[in-house]
Amino acid sequence: MSAQSVLLNHRRWRAWEPALWLVAFAAPLVLSSHALIVNEIAIVALFAISLDLVLGYTGIVSLGHAAFFGMGAYSAALFAKHVMPDPLVGLAVGIATSTLLGALCSATILRGSDLTRLMVTLGVGLILLELANKLDWLTGGADGLQGVVMGPLLGTFTFGLDGRTAAYYSLVVVLILTLLARRFVQSPMGATLKAIRDNRLRAMAIGIPVNARLAGVYTVAAGMAGAAGALLAQTTGFASLDLFEFHRSADVMLILVVGGTGWLYGGIAGAIVFKLMQDAISAITPQYWTFWLGLFLVVLVMVGRDRLVRPWNWFGKGRAR
C-alpha cells in the first residue's frame, strides 16, 4: 500500500457503515411496535455525536451541552406553537437559535483546565435552566410547554401515535447530520481539531488559530445539539424544563464515553447500548434499575472501555491504549 492510500484509508466507508444505516432504517418497519424507542435512540445518538465533536475531537470537556439541546427544543416548540407548525422550518429555527447560543457561549470555554471548563459549561447550563423557569410566561415554566401540534411532514406524512413517521424523520435528519459531521472531521479542519486536542501548545506553535477553531467547533456542535433537541420537541409535541437539567448533560456524556469518543459512531453505539439496557432493566425492576446500570458502568471501566465495541477482545488481554 502506498503512503497516500494508508493516509486516505481512514476516510473510506467501512463495510459495516452502510449495513448499520440500512438496519437502522429498516427497524421502524420491521419492529413497528418499537418505532418510538428507535426515535428516541436516534435523537440521543445525534446529541451524543454533537458532544463527540467537542469532547472526542477537540478535547473540550462539557457538562452543559444540554443547554443547546434545550434551546433547540424550546425554539422549535415555540415556533410550531406561535408561528407555523411545519416541522422542517421549525427544525431550521431550532438549529439557528442554538448555533447562535453556541457562538455566544464559546467565549466561556476558551480558557482554563478541564475542571474549569467542566464547571463553566455546567454553570451555563444551569443558568439557562433557571432562566427558562423564570420566563414561565414564555416557556410554561415547570409545567412545560404544551399544545405543540406538528403539521404533516412535507405536507403528507402526519405524526401518528405509532411513531413511525417520527422515527423516519429523526433517522433521516440524523443520517444527514452524521454525514456532514463525518465530512467535517475528516477534512483538514478536523485534523487541526485533533491536533488541538492532543497538544494545544504544539498546535499553537505550528500556527493553528486555536481559539478560532475552538469557538468554531463549539458553535457547530451547539447547532447539532439544537437539531437533536428540535427533533425531540417535534416528535413528542412537548418541551419541558427537564431538557436543560444537569442529568441530560451527564447522561449524554456517559453515553458517548460508553460508546467511545473520537469516532463518530461512538455516539450511536453508546446510545443504542445505553437506551436498550435502560429500557430492558427498568422493565424488570422499575425502582432499582439505576443500580444495575451503575454496576455495568463500573465493570465496564474496570474491564476496559474499548472492549465494549470490540467483542473479540472480551476474553484475553486488552490492547495497550
Added chain:
Amino acid sequence: MQKRSIIRAAVAAALLGASALALAQDNVFKIGLILPMTGPFASTGKQIEAAAKLYMAQNGASVAGKKVELIVKDDTGTPDVTKRIAQELVVNDKVNVLAGFGLTPLALATAPIATQSKTPLVVMAAATSSITQASPFIVRTSFTLPQAAVGIADWAPKNGIKKVVTLVSDYGPGIDAEKFFKERLQFNGGQVVESLRVPLRNPDFAPFLQKVRDAKPDALFAFVPSGAGAALMKQFSERGLDKAGIRLIGTGDVTDDDILNSMGDVAVGVVTSHHYSAAHPSPVNKKFVEAFTKANGNLRPNFMAVGGYDGMRVIYEALKKTQGKGGGEALLEAMKGQIFESPRGPMFIDAQTRDVVHNIYIRKVEKKDGQLYNVEFDAIRDVKDPGKAK
C-alpha cells in the same frame, strides 16, 4: 465487524419475540401505571404503587370476568419519557387505562395520547387545576392545590391571623397554592404582606425564613413538595420564628404523613388544610391504614397513597359497570359521577369537570399514642376545585 451485525440481529430477534408476547388478549384488562419510581419524587411512586397493589390484593385480580393486569413503569419524573412509555403502553401493550402521573408536567405531556387513543387517564397524584382540562379523557382522584389552599385561607382569618407571608416552591402547584391562598385570604379580609418563592432544588431555607422573620407577620403560609416539609419545619423553629409569635400554616404537604412522625415535637401545633389524614376517624380509613402499614413494613399511607387507592377503585367500579364492553369512551363515562366512601371521607368524581370533589379538613398536628398525627377538627364539605369554578 461481522460480530457487530450478528449481535444486532440477535437483539432484533429478541425484541421481535418480546413484542409478540406483548400482544393483548381479549379477556385481560390492563392498567398502565406510570410513576416516578426513581429520582427526587420516588417516595410518591412508592406510596402509589403500594396502594394500588393493596387495592388489588383486597379486591381480587378479576373483575367482570376479566383478569386485571397492573403494568408498573418508571418514568424517572421526566415528561418525555412518560410520554414515550404511555405511547408504548397504548400501542404495544394495548392498555385499557393509563394511571399514575406523579407530577403535573408528566400528566400534561401524556394528555394528547389519551385523547388520540381514547384511553381514560386517571391522575392519582398531580395537583394543578388545569390538568383535567388538557384532555376530555382525564379523570383525577388526587386533589388540586387550590382546594387545599382555600381551606386554610378560610380558617386563618377566623382565628386571629390577618397578616401572612407566603412561601412556596417555585413550580406549578406552588404558584397555584400561592395564588388561591392570597385571593381567598384577601376576600376574607386578611392581607398577604410578602410572597416568597423558593427554588425547587433549594438546599437551604435560611435566607427566606430570615425574610419572614423580618416581615413580622401573624403567620407563615408554606407550600413545599412532600419531603422538604421536614427541613422547613426544622429551620422554622431553629430560626426562632415560633418564639417570635409567627404561626406556621399551610397545605397538608408540609405535614406529609409519610415523614410526619419523624419530624419531632417541632411540628406539634401546626395547622394545615388537606383532603386526607392518616388519622381520619372513619372505619374505612382505619382498615386502609392497618392493611397498608402491615403490607409495607410500617410505612404510613399518605395522601399520595389514597389517591392511588381511590384511583384503582374508580377503575374497578367503572369496569364492573361496563362489563368490559364499549372501549375507552364507555369506561370513561362509567368513571364520571362515581360517588363513594374513600379512606379520606366521602368523595365523588364530578361528571362535568371529571375532577375530584371531596371534603377539605382543617387539622392540627398532635401527639397520639406517642406518634404524631394530623388530627382533624373541622371540615369544609364537598369542595369543588376553585381553579375551575370560574
Added chain:
Amino acid sequence: MLTILFDGIAYGMLLFILAVGLAVTMGLMNFINLAHGAFAMAGGYITVLLMQRLGVPFLVCLPIAFAGSALLGAVLERSLYRPLYHKPHLDQVLFSIGLTFMAVAATDYFMGSTQQIIQLPEWLRGRTELGSGAWMLGMGHYRLFIIAVCAALTIGLQYVLASTRFGSRLRASVDDQRVAAGLGINVNIVFLSTFAFGSGLAGLGGALGAEVLGLDPTFPLKFMIYFLIVVAVGGTSSITGPLLAALLLGIADVAGKYYIPKLGAFIVYSLMIAILIWRPQGLFVRTGAKS
C-alpha cells in the same frame, strides 16, 4: 444583615468540610471522584441509623460517622480506585458516576426514599440573639456548633499539612508524584490514608449536614454540583483555597437569596462562571505547583 452573614458562614463551612476531601483527592491523585457525595451520604445515614435504631447520642455519632466513611473509603480505594489512577479522566468520571448510581439505588433499597430526619439534642436546638434591629445577630446554636467544629477541623488540617511529617509528604506527593516516590515516600500509603481521611471528612459533613441540607438517597447527585463548584473555584493545591471558596459561595448564596430572592439561584452560578473566567485555575493557586 449580620444574621445573614452568620448563616452564610455556617453554610460555607459545611460545604468546605464536605468538599475538602474531594479537593485534596483531585489535587493529589488527579482522580475525578464524582462519587464523593456518596461517602457524605454514608456518613449521614450511619448517623441516622445509630440515632434512630440504637439511640446513640448525636455527639457520639459524629466520630463514628467519620470513622465509618473513612473505612469505606479505605476499602474502596484499595480495591476499586487504585487500578484506575492512570486511566484517562473520562474513565474515572464514568466509574465514579457508576459507583454513585449504585450507592443511590442501594440506599433507596435498604432505607427507602423518604427524607431522613434527625432529632438534635436539646442543647443544640436553641437560638441566641445579640443586638437588635438591623444589626441583630441571631445565631442558631446548631449553626454555631457547625462553625465551631469546622473551624477546629480546618485549624487541625492546616497544622497537619504544614507542621507534620505526614503533611510534608502529602504536599510533596501533590507537587510531583514521581519525584516524591523517588525520594522514598510511600506514595501508596499517602494516597490510601488521604483518600480515607477525605472520605471520613465527607461522612462527617454528611452527618452534620443532615439537619440543614436534608438527607435522602439522591443526596450525592443533588450536592455534587456544589462540591465541584467549591473545588473548581478554590483550586486543588491547598486547603485554604477551597475554604475561602466555600465561604464565598455560602455567603453569596444566602445573601443573594435574601436580598434578591428573584435571582436566588442565578447568583451562585454566575459568580462561579465569572470567577472561573477571570482566574481559570481557581482563585488561589500556588505558583510552581503542577496544574
